[in-house]
Amino acid sequence: MPEISAEQVAHLANLARIALTEEEIAHLTTELGQIMQAVEQVNQVATPDVPPTSHPIPMQNVFRADVVTDDVLSPEQALSGAPERDGDRFVVSAILGEEQ
Amino acid sequence: MARVELMDYEQALELFEPVIGLEVHVELNTETKMFSPAPNPANEKYHGAAPNTLVSPVCLGLPGSLPVVNGEAVEKSISLGLALGCSIAESSRFARKNYFYPDLAKNYQISQYDEPIAFDGEVEVELADGRTFQVPIERAHMEEDAGKLTHVGGATGRIQGAEYSLVDYNRAGVPLVEIVTRPIFGAEGDAPELAKAYVSTIRDIAISLGISEARMERGNLRCDANVSLRPRGAEQLGTRTETKNVNSFRSIERAVRYEIQRQAAILAKGGAITQETRHWHEDTGTTSPGRPKSDADDYRYFPEPDLVPVVPSPERVAELRDALPEPPAARRRRLKAEWSFTDLEFQDVVNGGLLNEVAATVAAGASPAAARKWWTGELTRLANASETDAASLASPEHVAELAALVEAGTLTDRLARQVLEGVVAGEGSPQQIVDARGLAVVSDDGALIAAIDEALAAQPDVLAKIRDGKVQAAGAVIGAVMKAMQGKADAARVRELVLERAAAAE
Numbered sequence: 001m002p003e004i005s006a007e008q009v010a011h012l013a014n015l016a017r018i019a020l021t022e023e024e025i026a027h028l029t030t031e032l033g034q035i036m037q038a039v040e041q042v043n044q045v046a047t048p049d050v051p052p053t054s055h056p057i058p059m060q061n062v063f064r065a066d067v068v069t070d071d072v073l074s075p076e077q078a079l080s081g082a083p084e085r086d087g088d089r090f091v092v093s094a095i096l097g098e099e100q
Numbered sequence: 101m102a103r104v105e106l107m108d109y110e111q112a113l114e115l116f117e118p119v120i121g122l123e124v125h126v127e128l129n130t131e132t133k134m135f136s137p138a139p140n141p142a143n144e145k146y147h148g149a150a151p152n153t154l155v156s157p158v159c160l161g162l163p164g165s166l167p168v169v170n171g172e173a174v175e176k177s178i179s180l181g182l183a184l185g186c187s188i189a190e191s192s193r194f195a196r197k198n199y200f201y202p203d204l205a206k207n208y209q210i211s212q213y214d215e216p217i218a219f220d221g222e223v224e225v226e227l228a229d230g231r232t233f234q235v236p237i238e239r240a241h242m243e244e245d246a247g248k249l250t251h252v253g254g255a256t257g258r259i260q261g262a263e264y265s266l267v268d269y270n271r272a273g274v275p276l277v278e279i280v281t282r283p284i285f286g287a288e289g290d291a292p293e294l295a296k297a298y299v300s301t302i303r304d305i306a307i308s309l310g311i312s313e314a315r316m317e318r319g320n321l322r323c324d325a326n327v328s329l330r331p332r333g334a335e336q337l338g339t340r341t342e343t344k345n346v347n348s349f350r351s352i353e354r355a356v357r358y359e360i361q362r363q364a365a366i367l368a369k370g371g372a373i374t375q376e377t378r379h380w381h382e383d384t385g386t387t388s389p390g391r392p393k394s395d396a397d398d399y400r401y402f403p404e405p406d407l408v409p410v411v412p413s414p415e416r417v418a419e420l421r422d423a424l425p426e427p428p429a430a431r432r433r434r435l436k437a438e439w440s441f442t443d444l445e446f447q448d449v450v451n452g453g454l455l456n457e458v459a460a461t462v463a464a465g466a467s468p469a470a471a472r473k474w475w476t477g478e479l480t481r482l483a484n485a486s487e488t489d490a491a492s493l494a495s496p497e498h499v500a501e502l503a504a505l506v507e508a509g510t511l512t513d514r515l516a517r518q519v520l521e522g523v524v525a526g527e528g529s530p531q532q533i534v535d536a537r538g539l540a541v542v543s544d545d546g547a548l549i550a551a552i553d554e555a556l557a558a559q560p561d562v563l564a565k566i567r568d569g570k571v572q573a574a575g576a577v578i579g580a581v582m583k584a585m586q587g588k589a590d591a592a593r594v595r596e597l598v599l600e601r602a603a604a605a606e
Contacts, residue, residue, distance in 0.1 A: 015398060016207075017200045054193065054403030060411045063171030066130050069137040071156040078152045078160060078269070088151045089266040092202040094251065 004032045104386065105365040109289070109357065112329075112364030118291045119337055120356060121326035122235075124279045124302050126312050127245060127319070128176050133159065133273035134244045135167030135210060135407075142245075142274045142320055144313055151268035159273045161206025166406050169194075173242065173275040174217070174410055176311040179420050180277050181218025181240045183305045183427070191411045192217045194242070194404040202267055203246035211278075213401040216241035217410065224429045225301045227293055228451045232429065235298050236282040245274035283337065291327075292356040296349050299323050300453050304428040307456055316348055317492040323352055327359040329367060338363075339373040343387050346380045348489050349453045355380045358387060382487065435459060439468035448476045452490060460496030466503040474499050478517050482524055493524045502530040510540050512590055542589050545597065548581065552594070552601050555580040566602040574598045 006029045013020045013028075020028070046052075075088040084091040107115075127142035128134075136158035139146040146154060157165035178188055195213035221237035248271050253263030279302060287294040303321055306312040313320045328340035341363070343355045363373050377390035426434070432455065436446045439462070449458050454475045461471035475490060479499070483490035502519060505511045511519060511534065522533035534540050542548060555577045556563045565573035577598050582589055 011398075015198070015200065015400075054405060055408055057408075059408045060191075062169065062408050063174065064132075064137065064168040066132050066170050066172035067137065068132055068139050071136070071158075072138050072153075073155055073157065073160075075150070075152045078155050081162075086266055088153075089250070089268050090152075090202070092249075092265050092267055094253070094264050 004029060004036055104362055106358070106361040107364040107368060109361055112360050113289050114332075115368060116329035116331055116338075116360075116364050117285075117334075118287070118356075118360050119328050119330065119340075120284050120287065120291050120295055121340070122281045122284075122295060122298055123324040123326070123342075124299055125245075125322040126180065126277045126279065126302065126306050126314070127321070128173050128275040128277065129310075129312050129320075130170055130172050130176065130275055132170055134170055134173050134242070134275035136273050138273065140274055141270045142313060142318075147313075147318065149270055151270060154270040155272070159205075159269050161204070167210060167404075169407060169410065170275060174412070175416075175420065176275075176309070177217050177240070177242045177277050178412055178417060179309050179424065180279075180306065180311055181221070182417070182421050183309055183424055184218065184221040184223055184237050184240060184279065186218035186221030186237060186240055188218055188412055188417050189215055189410075191215065191409050193409045194407045195401045196404050197243075197399045197401055199399060201246075202265065203249055204244075204272055205247070205269065209244060209246065210404055210407070211243035211401075212241035215409075217412075223298070223301055223305075224427065225294060225298045226429050226432065226450075227290060227297055228447060231290075233284075233287065233294055233297075235284055235294075238280045238282045240277050240279045243276050243278060245271050245276050247272035291360065292353040295323075295325055295356045296353040299352055300349055301428050304431075304456065308425040308428070308431070315492070316489065319347070322347070325352060325356050325359070327356055327363065328373070329360065329363045331367070338367070339375050341373065341376055341378050341387075343378045343380050344390065347382070350487075350489065351380055351382055354385055355387060358385065362387070439472075441468065441472065445472060448472070452476050452480055454480075454490060457491050457496055457499070461499045461503070464497050464500030466500040467507075470503040470506070471496075471499065474503065474520070478520055479524075482521070494520065498523050498529055505530055505534065509543060509590060510534065512541055512587075514587055515539050515541060539588065542585050543593075545593075548585070548589060548594060548597055549601060551581045551584045552577065552598050555584070556598070556601060556605060563602055563605060566599065567605070571599065574602070577602075 006025050009025050009029045009032060010020065013025070079085045079088065079090065082090045129143045130140050131143060132138060133140050136156045138156040138159055139149070139154045141147055141149055141154055158167055181188055192212065193215045194210050196208040197211045197213070198208045200207050216239040218240040219238065221240070223235045223237060225233045225235050227233070247267050247269040250266045252266060284294065299321070303314045306314040306321070315321065323346050325343045325346055326340045327343065328338040330336065330338045341359060343359060346352050346355045359378070366373060374389070378387040379390050380387050432450065435455065441449070449455055449472055452475065457475050458468070458471045461475065462468050479490040479493055483493055502511070502516055502523070505519070506513065506516050518537070519530050519533045519539055522528070522537065523530060527533050527536065558580070559576060562573050562576050574595060578591060578594050581594050581598070582591060
């Protein structure tokens with residue numbers, strides 16, 4: 001029986017930089033637990049003779065030619081969904097973290 | 101900030117054995133990005149583009165956008181892996197590295213985790229004195245670069261104290277290969293130099309393969325240096341720190357040396373090293389703590405469901421292997437012979453990290469001697485003065501052009517140095533600077549003769565001495581003429597003319 005603890009939910013929220021109240025953590029712990037149980041049903045089907053897979057379709061080597069296409073956005077398009085901008089750059093609040 | 105204690109380097113080595121590990125990121129110079137058809141700013145053609153002009157929906161992680169692998173980037177990664185002596189994976193796949201930071205808009209970086217494209221290699225690295233080390237490579241994997249953040253507010257623009265940040269996603273999605281060494285033992289006091297020489301070797305390899313612009317000052321090549329110390333005789337590795345932001349060859353050497361001295365001082369006092377990321381500060385030559393390794397390092401890698409496995413065909417891998425260029429160490433041996441340099445002359449070039457610059461300058465038409473002279477002489481002096489790498493100051497084409505102007509007699513060495521300063525200052529090509537600043541040697545004998553006659557008339561005693569055969573007296577006249585010409589004359593030609601005019605004088 002898969003379970004998720006309130007501590008794990010709080011940890012995940014912290015990683016995702018989402019502030020949760022105690023009530024929200026409790027609520028999500030229940031909900032995520034149910035989701036995990038649903039997923040667990042798949043594990044019951046996966047017998048040892050079924051190899052793990054990361055992709056549902058048996059495909060490999062799907063490549064794109066190294067050519068620029070017209071998918072490139074103008075800065076106006078790129079920034080059109082930005083909550084805040086400064087010139088042609090996105091403004092984000094300072095986060096105490098680091099580039100990876 | 102508390103004053104950091106450093107132990108004397110020799111003493112640190114008596115007490116401790118340094119162990120280093122290096123992570124080098126190489127930005128590939130493909131036309132487009134790793135997973136998107138947007139132009140790649142790590143390609144010379146698109147370098148310096150205005151913010152957010154090289155982005156597609158994939159680069160911004162917009163809903164509904166899907167990554168597609170750039171086949172050319174995979175081939176270049178395989179070539180690099182082969183040049184590092186690695187095995188190429190029969191099957192390789194991408195993974196998501198999850199983290200929330202605005203340098204990537206989709207909250208994860210597509211990288212590789214358990215199935216890297218290349219693994220188990222070895223690279224021959226040569227130190228300045230000719231000794232070689234085999235550096236063991238653990239893996240080389242493909243991933244995408246992150247966007248560029250500019251922190252605004254706070255005293256220095258560094259992260260702490262920043263009020264907000266500006267994001268440019270042009271770099272988001274640039275194809276990267278991350279090369280990770282195994283722990284490197286046995287370098288001892290040469291560990292800092294080996295670290296530098298290793299990164300320099302990676303650069304040489306990347307350039308010879310033509311897979312990257314490989315310019316450190318542009319971030320095409322970046323190095324994180326892991327350093328740990330263990331007491332003499334100990335089996336177990338010490339706690340390591342990872343120094344980031346090391347952006348020049350010179351800094352790599354200094355940063356590793358600094359960490360050895362810093363850690364030794366702490367350990368000798370019975371203290372413990374904190375496992376952490378540290379930032380290198382070029383200006384002060386020190387490192388400072390970044391964030392400690394923590395819960396935030398929980399990246400929850402999982403296979404990237406949007407991409408299918410990469411299964412290189414053995415035939416293609418064999419073709420790429422056959423097409424590999426000469427390894428750097430062998431190339432050095434060949435060039436040294438071709439250029440007829442002495443050991444010392446060649447070492448000067450190699451130690452300065454200038455082999456490629458000299459080779460490119462020779463290829464652009466300069467003589468090996470002239471190419472060596474400008475790179476290891478004036479350009480190195482200017483680089484030292486501004487604490488940067490000579491390679492970042494001028495292009496081989498410009499240096500070759502300068503050498504040609506000297507060769508043609510348009511410039512004296514002295515004038516050429518002024519022109520070079522102009523090149524470094526970004527004023528244009530040598531010829532443009534000669535024209536703009538009016539620096540060319542006065543090769544018009546008429547103008548020289550007028551100045552000489554004037555100088556001779558002003559110093560009749562000198563004229564008399566010259567006519568008496570005291571040729572060395574001509575120096576005073578030559579000096580006066582050079583001054584009148586503001587240095588823009590070839591002193592040897594002036595001397596010839598002075599002797600001629602003196603002989604001809606009434």
